[in-house]
Amino acid sequence: MGRRVCRAVTYGATQCPGHPYGGAVATAFVKTLRDLLSDGAVIDDPPVVAEHAFDASRTTAPVAAVLVRPRSTREVSAVLRAANDAGVPVVPQGARSGLVGAAAAIDGAVLLDLGALDRIVRIDPVDRIAVVQPGVVVADLQRAAAAVGLFYPPDPASAEWASIGGTIATNAGGMRCVKYGVTRDAVRSLEAVLADGEIVRTRAETVKGVAGLDLTSLFVGSEGTLGVITEATLALRPAPGPSRGVSAIFRDAASAFAAANVIASGSRLPSTLEFLDEVALRGIRLVRPELGIPDSAQAWLLAVTDEVIGSAEDLDGFEAAFLAHGAQAATRADDPEQLDHLFAARRALSPALVAVRGGATHGDLAVPRSQLPVLADAVVELRLRLGVEISLAGHVGDGNLHPTVVFDPGDADETARAREAEHELLVLAQRLGGTVAGEHGIGSVKLHAVDGEVPPRIRELQRAVKSVFDPRGILNPGRKL
CATH class of the missing domain: 3.40.462.10 (FAD-linked oxidases, C-terminal domain)
Structure with missing residues (x-):
C-alpha cells in the first residue's frame, strides 16, 4: 500500500507528524529512483538535500527524503510514476526564488529540481514564439529573443535568476504588467507530466484555438499542484522602442x-x-x-x-x-x-x-x-x-x-x-475587492487566507479539479488549494 499523503498545514510549513514514510520504505524508494534515472540524478546526501529545502520565503521546512535532478521529460515522467505508485509527495522546484513556501520541502518528499532542463529549444521569428524548457532563466530568454529582434515581456524582479517554469507555476508579474500583462498572457501552450507520469500537451501552438477547455491557463499559477511543466511555448512580441x-x-x-x-x-x-x-x-x-x-x-x-x-x-x-x-x-x-x-x-x-x-x-x-x-x-x-x-x-x-x-x-x-x-x-x-496574492502566489504561507477570498463552492470545485489531475494527492500537497 502507498503511504497516506500529508495534508496538515501550519503557517509557513507543511508538516506530517508521525506519518509512516521513512526508514526502510524511503531507502527502497530511493533505490527505485536510482534504477530508473541516469547516474547522478538522485541525491540523498542529507546536507545537499537540506540545502534545497527552502525557497526565498525561508519558511521552516521539514526534511525531504531525496533530491532528484531529471535531465529529460522522460525522467520526470519516471519519477512521478514511481512516486504516484508509492504515494510519495513530490515538490517541483526551479530557482526557488518564490516568497510563499510553494517550493519548500515537505516531510519525506521528493524535491524535483528542474534546473537541468534549461534548453531554449527554438525561437521562431515567423510565428513569434519561443519553445523553452522550465529551467531556462527568464533574463536569458529575454536576451535570446532580443538577439532576433523580438521581446519576451514578463519581467519579474528576480528575472536574472528566476526560471521560466517557476514563473509560469506562480503566474509571476513584475513592473511591465501595466502594459503587457502577467506571465499567463505570454503562455501559448505547455507540455506537462501528470501525477501518474503521463506526458500531455495542453493545446496547439496557434494564436487562436478554442478546442476543448483552456487547460493551459489552468496550469499557469497552479504552483505544481496539477502537473510538472517540462516545456513551454511562449508568445513573443516585436522589440519595443528604447525605454x-x-x-x-x-x-x-x-x-x-x-x-x-x-x-x-x-x-x-x-x-x-x-x-x-x-x-x-x-x-x-x-x-x-x-x-x-x-x-x-x-x-x-x-x-x-x-x-x-x-x-x-x-x-x-x-x-x-x-x-x-x-x-x-x-x-x-x-x-x-x-x-x-x-x-x-x-x-x-x-x-x-x-x-x-x-x-x-x-x-x-x-x-x-x-x-x-x-x-x-x-x-x-x-x-x-x-x-x-x-x-x-x-x-x-x-x-x-x-x-x-x-x-x-x-x-x-x-x-x-x-x-x-x-x-x-x-x-x-x-x-476592498482585491486579493491576498497579486503575483507571488499562495504556497503554504498564505493558504490560511484563501477562505476569505474564494467562496466555499469555488474552493470545492478547485479541489475537485485537483483530484482529477492528481487522485492520490502527491503533487505539492498543502499548497495553493
Missing part, C-alpha cells in the same frame, strides 16, 4: 495616487508605473544616500514608455500629470544611463525596507486601482492602532502594491504586532 522615463516626488501619497490614476487610465499607457511611499523613501535614503532623495519627499512615482513612435509625447503627458497633481520636482531620462539612475530607487526597495527596522514582511496585495486611496487611508489607521510601520510601495499602475510591515526581529512584542498587521492587511485587501 525612457520620468520620475517625480510628491508631498503626500494621495497626490501621487491621483497622478498615477490619471496616467494608468489615459490613452498613453506606460510600460512601467511604480510608486514608493515615505517609509520606502526613508529606507532608500539609508541604503542609497547618493540618489539624493530629499527629506521632504513623502511619495515618488516613476513612469516609463517604450513606444517606438511617440515616446517624447508620452513623457510630456506623464510629466504634465505629475505636475498637475502637485509634484515638487520631475526628472526626465532620455537615455539608458539616465533611466537606470531613475530606476535605482525602485530597485533598492527590498534592502531599503529591511534597513528601516532590521526585518520586513513580504507584502503582495492587489486591489482595484480605484481603491488605492482607501487602502492608503486604512494603512494609516492600522499603523497608529498597532504601532507599526508599513510601506505601500509597488506596482501602482495595476493596483498590485507590496504592503510591507517593517519591524525589529529582535523585539518579540514588535514582531507579534507586525504579524498581526500583516494578517489584517490580507483581510483589508479582500474587503
Whole structure:
C-alpha cells in the first residue's frame, strides 16, 4: 500500500507528524529512483538535500527524503510514476526564488529540481514564439529573443535568476504588467507530466484555438499542484522602442495616487508605473544616500514608455500629470544611463525596507486601482492602532502594491504586532475587492487566507479539479488549494 499523503498545514510549513514514510520504505524508494534515472540524478546526501529545502520565503521546512535532478521529460515522467505508485509527495522546484513556501520541502518528499532542463529549444521569428524548457532563466530568454529582434515581456524582479517554469507555476508579474500583462498572457501552450507520469500537451501552438477547455491557463499559477511543466511555448512580441522615463516626488501619497490614476487610465499607457511611499523613501535614503532623495519627499512615482513612435509625447503627458497633481520636482531620462539612475530607487526597495527596522514582511496585495486611496487611508489607521510601520510601495499602475510591515526581529512584542498587521492587511485587501496574492502566489504561507477570498463552492470545485489531475494527492500537497 502507498503511504497516506500529508495534508496538515501550519503557517509557513507543511508538516506530517508521525506519518509512516521513512526508514526502510524511503531507502527502497530511493533505490527505485536510482534504477530508473541516469547516474547522478538522485541525491540523498542529507546536507545537499537540506540545502534545497527552502525557497526565498525561508519558511521552516521539514526534511525531504531525496533530491532528484531529471535531465529529460522522460525522467520526470519516471519519477512521478514511481512516486504516484508509492504515494510519495513530490515538490517541483526551479530557482526557488518564490516568497510563499510553494517550493519548500515537505516531510519525506521528493524535491524535483528542474534546473537541468534549461534548453531554449527554438525561437521562431515567423510565428513569434519561443519553445523553452522550465529551467531556462527568464533574463536569458529575454536576451535570446532580443538577439532576433523580438521581446519576451514578463519581467519579474528576480528575472536574472528566476526560471521560466517557476514563473509560469506562480503566474509571476513584475513592473511591465501595466502594459503587457502577467506571465499567463505570454503562455501559448505547455507540455506537462501528470501525477501518474503521463506526458500531455495542453493545446496547439496557434494564436487562436478554442478546442476543448483552456487547460493551459489552468496550469499557469497552479504552483505544481496539477502537473510538472517540462516545456513551454511562449508568445513573443516585436522589440519595443528604447525605454525612457520620468520620475517625480510628491508631498503626500494621495497626490501621487491621483497622478498615477490619471496616467494608468489615459490613452498613453506606460510600460512601467511604480510608486514608493515615505517609509520606502526613508529606507532608500539609508541604503542609497547618493540618489539624493530629499527629506521632504513623502511619495515618488516613476513612469516609463517604450513606444517606438511617440515616446517624447508620452513623457510630456506623464510629466504634465505629475505636475498637475502637485509634484515638487520631475526628472526626465532620455537615455539608458539616465533611466537606470531613475530606476535605482525602485530597485533598492527590498534592502531599503529591511534597513528601516532590521526585518520586513513580504507584502503582495492587489486591489482595484480605484481603491488605492482607501487602502492608503486604512494603512494609516492600522499603523497608529498597532504601532507599526508599513510601506505601500509597488506596482501602482495595476493596483498590485507590496504592503510591507517593517519591524525589529529582535523585539518579540514588535514582531507579534507586525504579524498581526500583516494578517489584517490580507483581510483589508479582500474587503476592498482585491486579493491576498497579486503575483507571488499562495504556497503554504498564505493558504490560511484563501477562505476569505474564494467562496466555499469555488474552493470545492478547485479541489475537485485537483483530484482529477492528481487522485492520490502527491503533487505539492498543502499548497495553493
